[in-house]
Each structure stands twice: as structure tokens, then as C-alpha cells.
Amino acid sequence: MPDPASPRFRVAIFVSGGGSNMEALIRAAEKGGLPRAEIALVICNRPDAGAVPRAQSHGIETAVIASKGAADQDFQASILSALIERRIDVICLAGYLKKVGSDIVQRYRGRILNIHPALLPRYGGAGMYGRFVHEAVLKAGDKESGCSVHLVDDEFDHGPVLAQRRVPVLTGDTPEGLAKRILEQEHQLYPQVLAQFCEQLVAAQRHPGEGRGPETSTPLDSGFRRNDG
Numbered sequence: 001m002p003d004p005a006s007p008r009f010r011v012a013i014f015v016s017g018g019g020s021n022m023e024a025l026i027r028a029a030e031k032g033g034l035p036r037a038e039i040a041l042v043i044c045n046r047p048d049a050g051a052v053p054r055a056q057s058h059g060i061e062t063a064v065i066a067s068k069g070a071a072d073q074d075f076q077a078s079i080l081s082a083l084i085e086r087r088i089d090v091i092c093l094a095g096y097l098k099k100v101g102s103d104i105v106q107r108y109r110g111r112i113l114n115i116h117p118a119l120l121p122r123y124g125g126a127g128m129y130g131r132f133v134h135e136a137v138l139k140a141g142d143k144e145s146g147c148s149v150h151l152v153d154d155e156f157d158h159g160p161v162l163a164q165r166r167v168p169v170l171t172g173d174t175p176e177g178l179a180k181r182i183l184e185q186e187h188q189l190y191p192q193v194l195a196q197f198c199e200q201l202v203a204a205q206r207h208p209g210e211g212r213g214p215e216t217s218t219p220l221d222s223g224f225r226r227n228d229g
């Protein structure tokens with residue numbers, strides 16, 4: 001755990017794709033917008049993902065741990081070792097398409113965040129990623145969609161929602177157009193939520209047992225107040 005006098009949490013970002021949310025978090029940290037967080041590591045399960053050179057261009061350590069061709073148990077064990085070796089405190093999933101292994105969820109329970117391009121609990125779960133989400137929203141005729149940051153548990157897109165932003169669906173909207181407008185909101189929401197989350201981890205460590213949220217299960221969760229951001 002970080003120095004109690006001036007705590008800064010070491011954050012790992014998990015990615016599988018282009019990494020625009022990852023870069024939004026890195027940029028926020030570079031600009032001083034994440035005073036309690038240090039982006040210490042990017043873990044990517046796809047060697048060809050655009051997120052890898054993107055992270056490296058910011059001088060962030062990257063670990064490519066390929067999931068393809070590896071037994072899931074070995075893959076998850078390699079990730080857990082990397083997290084422990086680098087003394088990671090908090091994990092942010094940012095377009096990470098693999099399920100987080102149960103050993104990792106257990107060890108980091110209440111300290112794994114994910115961003116999802118819909119208003120959870122709607123349009124989440126296995127298979128609900130990328131354009132599939134936006135296609136489903138348009139097909140249902142919804143008048144609004146948005147993005148959600150939530151805590152990760154053992155099921156896809158399932159843990160408590162910490163904050164959401166709403167985005168109107170426009171007449172004649174396409175999955176691409178809707179995705180683009182939601183992504184712009186994601187880039188603002190995720191750094192804000194991470195900053196607040198880390199502040200509340202500090203508060204929870206200083207005053208253990210106070211301000212516990214009803215939906216959470218460990219002292220490390222306890223300080224987070226919901227935010228309609």
C-alpha cells in the first residue's frame with residue numbers, strides 16, 4: 001500500500017484494443033488530474049493492439065501477456081504475477097475483452113474498475129461489447145444511451161455502478177455515430193471517477209469502517225460515493 005503520509009495508488013490499465021480510454025487516463029495523470037494515482041503499468045492481452053505503442057509513447061511500462069494460444073489458468077497467473085511484482089494497487093479495465101480471472105478479482109476486490117459504453121445494467125454481459133452494444137440500443141429504439149464506470153466482480157459488466165453519463169440517441173443515428181459521441185464522454189468520465197475513487201480509498205484507509213457503501217463488501221470499497229457525473 002502507498003505511503004500513508006502522501007498516498008498515491010499504483011494503477012494498472014488492462015487493454016485489448018486501441019486504448020483511447022487508456023490514453024485519456026494517462027493524459028489526465030500527466031496533467032495532474034489524478035493526484036492520488038500513478039499509472040504504473042499497462043497490461044495487454046493482444047500483441048498487435050494499438051494501445052501498446054500508444055502507452056509506450058507516454059513512457060508507460062507495458063506488459064504484453066498474450067491470451068491466444070495460452071491456457072487460461074496460465075494466462076491469468078502471469079497477469080497476477082505482473083501485478084504483484086509491480087506492486088499494483090488499483091486496476092482499470094479500458095477496452096479489455098477478456099474476463100478477469102477469479103484469483104485477480106479476489107485479490108483486488110473493490111479495486112478493479114471498468115468502463116462500459118452503455119447505461120448499465122442494460123446492455124451489459126458476455127457478447128455486449130463494441131458495436132454490438134450500440135446496435136442493440138438502436139434496435140430497441142431507446143432515446144438515450146451513455147457510459148458507465150463500475151466495480152468489477154466475477155461476472156461481465158455486473159458490479160456496482162459508480163458513475164454514468166447520458167448521451168441522447170439522435171434521429172437516424174448509426175452505431176458508429178453513437179459510439180463516437182459516447183466515447184467522448186467516456187474520456188471525460190473515467191479520469192474523473194478514478195480520481196474520486198483514489199481519494200476515497202485514501203479516506204477509507206485513514207478512517208477505516210466509516211462511510212461504507214451498502215453495495216460493497218470490503219473496507220477498500222467503503223468510501224466511494226456515487227456520482228451522476
Ligand code: GRF
Pocket residue numbers: 017018019020021022094095096115116117130147183186
Ligand atoms: C470503450 O467503448 C469502452 O467503454 C469499452 O471498450 C471501448 C474501448 O475503446 N469497454 P478504447 O480502446 O478505449 O478506444
